[in-house]
Amino acid sequence: MIGLLVGLMLSGCNTNAIYGDDLYNPPVYWGSHVVKPGETLYGIAWRYGRDYRELGDANGLSAPWTIRVGQVLRLDKKGTIRQTAQASTSPAPSRQAAAPRPSASTPTPSRTAAPPPARTTTPPARQTTGSQTVGNIQWQWPHSGTVIANFSESGKVNKGIDIAGKPGDAVKAASGGNVVYAGSGLLGYGNLIIVNHNEQYLSAYAHNRKILVQEGENVNAGQVIAELGSSGTDKPILHFEIRRNGNPVDPARYLPKR
Numbered sequence: 001m002i003g004l005l006v007g008l009m010l011s012g013c014n015t016n017a018i019y020g021d022d023l024y025n026p027p028v029y030w031g032s033h034v035v036k037p038g039e040t041l042y043g044i045a046w047r048y049g050r051d052y053r054e055l056g057d058a059n060g061l062s063a064p065w066t067i068r069v070g071q072v073l074r075l076d077k078k079g080t081i082r083q084t085a086q087a088s089t090s091p092a093p094s095r096q097a098a099a100p101r102p103s104a105s106t107p108t109p110s111r112t113a114a115p116p117p118a119r120t121t122t123p124p125a126r127q128t129t130g131s132q133t134v135g136n137i138q139w140q141w142p143h144s145g146t147v148i149a150n151f152s153e154s155g156k157v158n159k160g161i162d163i164a165g166k167p168g169d170a171v172k173a174a175s176g177g178n179v180v181y182a183g184s185g186l187l188g189y190g191n192l193i194i195v196n197h198n199e200q201y202l203s204a205y206a207h208n209r210k211i212l213v214q215e216g217e218n219v220n221a222g223q224v225i226a227e228l229g230s231s232g233t234d235k236p237i238l239h240f241e242i243r244r245n246g247n248p249v250d251p252a253r254y255l256p257k258r
Contacts, residue, residue, distance in 0.1 A: 027246065033073045040215070041065040042180040042194055044073060046204065051246030053199075054079045081245065131221070132256035135244070137197050139254045140221060142174045142205060143228065143238045151250040159248035160204070160241030167209055167236045169228040173219045174203050174240070174255070182215050189239070190232025193225055206239035207231050 027049035035044070041061065045052040056065050057079030067073070131140040142163070149162035173195055180202070181194035189206040193213065196202050209229025219225055230236045242251045 028075055029078060031075050033075060035067050035069055035071040035073065036185070037069050038183060038185055039067070039069075040181055041067050042196070042202070043183070043186055045246060046181070046194060046202070046243070047186050048075060049246060049248070050075075051081055053081045054246065057082065130256055132254065134254045135198075135201055137175050137201055137254075138221060139174050139242075139256070140172070141255055141258075142172050142203075142240050143169060145169070145238070147252075148237065151248070151252065153248075160206075160239055161251050163238040163240060165228040165236055165238055167227070167229055169236075169238075170224045171205050171208060171226040171228050171238055173221055173223045173225050174242075176221045177203075177219060179213050179215050179217045179219060179225075182211050182213055184231065188232060191226070191229065195219060195225075200244050202243045204239075204241040204243070206241075207233045207237055209236075 033044055033048070041056055042052050042065070044067075045055045048055070052065060055073065055075075056062065058077040059073050059079070061067070131138045133139070143165055145163045145165040147161050148164045149158055151161055152158045171193075175195075175197050177195040177197040179193060180196045181192065184191050186192055189204070191206075191208040191211050193205045193208065193211060194202055195204075205226055207229055208226035208231060210227040211225070212227070213219060213225045228236055228238050233239075240251055242249050242254055
């Protein structure tokens with residue numbers, strides 16, 4: 001492991017060797033990356049465990065983060081995440097108008113007046129949407145299959161969760177957003193989709209059999225975006241990740257309890 005890291009630090013460009021070690025875990029702050037046809041800053045930042053805004057800023061880029069084939073992106077520099085000025089992500093709750101107070105001339109109701117209808121004690125209905133709001137985003141499961149591998153930052157690293165399924169099963173967007181990557185250029189992920197939900201959160205759906213959306217397309221929560229498959233793996237699974245500011249986080253903390 002030490003020899004692998006030393007070799008990578010000494011090399012001018014990073015190589016695919018970083019994917020051959022189960023203990024490897026981004027972020028990467030050494031070497032460089034030469035942009036290849038079809039690559040986007042989002043995909044490159046995902047590959048190296050960096051926030052796309054931070055990596056872009058480190059290389060003098062700004063929104064809409066345009067890169068060109070052959071461009072060398074330095075990974076040994078660390079940029080700044082510049083938040084854009086926005087209104088609050090969640091609108092302030094509207095205040096209900098206070099009920100008018102009875103005027104002094106309003107007669108007091110007689111004691112014989114019919115009492116108001118009794119309130120029922122039926123408990124509120126259970127939430128049926130199967131979603132949970134975390135980080136101002138309403139998350140839902142991208143697939144109903146059994147989780148067969150959990151998030152892990154030590155030992156055999158797993159930057160997300162693996163969900164079992166059958167080839168062709170529907171893979172759904174965990175929340176609404178914009179597709180910023182759809183392709184097979186990230187080694188180890190097979191056919192991959194990355195959805196940008198807001199300035200902080202991205203989600204990814206890997207090993208698909210077929211991608212049903214295109215880069216730049218807006219998707220809704222629950223929309224079918226791919227067919228489950230085994231591209232880049234030895235069995236049909238959905239590998240699902242959530243990243244906050246470029247850092248992998250445990251999806252179990254965001255998805256609703258089953």
